[in-house]
Amino acid sequence: MASTIRVRASSNGDITEVQALIQHPMDSGFVKNAKGEIIPPHFIQQLTFEHDGKNVFTADWGGGVSKDPYVKFAFKGGKKGDELKISWVDNKGATDTTTAKIQ
């Protein structure tokens, strides 16, 4: 299966800017379907970014983050060609991990 995580990381030599887009329903547990039944909560709880074995960013998310979530941040260091490891885990225990090369 294709990865749920799409990442673009680019370095200007000093700072690496990271944008991530993840496919996930992010159901909050407050929305009803067409039959009037509550759609149970199903959302990513934690998303982590690692560079060179070190955590550079962690997102703790609730059901209030939009479907197919997007996040953007930047960190110092990181060279072109370096790997960035991205992982998420949701409230049902599902996970996905990918690595992206810094451009």
Place this chain on the structure above:
Amino acid sequence: MNTMENDFSATRRLILKGAGALTLIGLGIVPLDVTKALAAANDKYPEEAFKQKSDADVIKTLYGKTAEPSEKVKMDAPEIAENGAVVPVSVTTTLADVTSIAFLVSENPNVLIAKYNIPAGTLPSVANRIKMAKTSNVTVLVEAGGKLYSAAKEVKVTVGGCGG
């Protein structure tokens, strides 16, 4: 913090670390002090904070201190959001030693939307997209140098993002 919470958190961290480690946990052969160390080394998911129903309760649960409004916290959010399901909000700050940034929507069923942990070397600037049930104040909390700062803005929502 009890052992159950530690185990839960550590297990989740291990899932992130890879299936091999998960197998070890499953077999119960990872000693408790290792799981404890992992839990301590990583930021625990603030389960309780995400259940709170007011700004004040989120701030209390998450940080245990009060937030002081600061002009150094710059939030960018639309005046009017036509679609409450996807409201782009970003924040940046000139405050030094930022350790975390959190987004709150006062009128949502659960007020806390997201909390971002900012290790040393990561810039205090985050952009994300959030859901808003209706017109509400959006508050950003910035933890810097052990203190808590905030900025807030009202975003008018014409179509809510939480169904109903």
